[in-house]
Amino acid sequence: MQVMKLLCPSCGVSNEEVRFSGPFCVKCKPVHIDLPKKVEYQRCSRCGRVRLKGNWIEWNEAKVEGDVAAKFKGEFLRATYSLPDQEATFFVGDKREMYPLKMQVPVAILKVICQQCSRQSSGYFEAIIQLRGKPSSIKRFTRLFKKILAKKTFLSKEEEKKEGVDLYVGNSREVVALLSELGMRAQISRKLAGQRQGKRLYRTTFLLRFQ
Ligand SMILES: [Zn+2]
Numbered sequence: 001m002q003v004m005k006l007l008c009p010s011c012g013v014s015n016e017e018v019r020f021s022g023p024f025c026v027k028c029k030p031v032h033i034d035l036p037k038k039v040e041y042q043r044c045s046r047c048g049r050v051r052l053k054g055n056w057i058e059w060n061e062a063k064v065e066g067d068v069a070a071k072f073k074g075e076f077l078r079a080t081y082s083l084p085d086q087e088a089t090f091f092v093g094d095k096r097e098m099y100p101l102k103m104q105v106p107v108a109i110l111k112v113i114c115q116q117c118s119r120q121s122s123g124y125f126e127a128i129i130q131l132r133g134k135p136s137s138i139k140r141f142t143r144l145f146k147k148i149l150a151k152k153t154f155l156s157k158e159e160e161k162k163e164g165v166d167l168y169v170g171n172s173r174e175v176v177a178l179l180s181e182l183g184m185r186a187q188i189s190r191k192l193a194g195q196r197q198g199k200r201l202y203r204t205t206f207l208l209r210f211q
């Protein structure tokens with residue numbers, strides 16, 4: 001059987017030396033890759049978190065790079081992305097022979113202030129947790145609530161009173177979630193505190209009595 005001799009139109013190598021894929025050698029075979037027109041992420045300059053798929057998460061370079069790489073489509077087996085180099089690497093070819101193909105892909109990290117940080121700095125709060133009763137329990141639960149809530153939302157203010165402690169919390173749903181998680185029952189009262197961007201703003205007070 002006679003094999004026709006081919007020369008790669010791009011690099012000139014012959015099919016006696018390397019494998020061919022169509023008219024090109026496997027290294028030069030044109031690959032089609034779709035690059036997204038614009039890739040940008042918002043990062044909060046106050047808390048350092050980044051917005052990924054609609055959620056604000058702790059800054060994690062590898063996660064952002066993975067998210068960028070997942071936006072590429074085309075004839076490659078695998079893609080990676082490096083933020084510091086602003087460079088994508090596509091592994092093209094087939095399972096027998098893979099070649100890295102590097103491409104510059106700019107990704108912008110925009111500096112913003114996230115809603116949570118802007119609310120916190122303006123003193124915004126949706127809920128007040130009032131801890132009353134046994135002083136040792138007040139102390140213990142104040143510490144516990146602060147620790148848990150700091151991860152989910154923010155505290156605008158902590159007020160020590162002679163009858164107990166008031167905690168001013170950014171998000172009231174997080175307080176509901178916290179209390180139900182701990183199986184605690186609070187006496188709840190809600191009042192209209194005005195408007196914010198056309199929406200009614202309610203403030204909820206959660207009164208907890210310890211015996
Ligand atoms: Zn070639």
Ligand SMILES: [Zn+2]
Nearest residue numbers: 044047114117
């Ligand atoms: Zn922030």
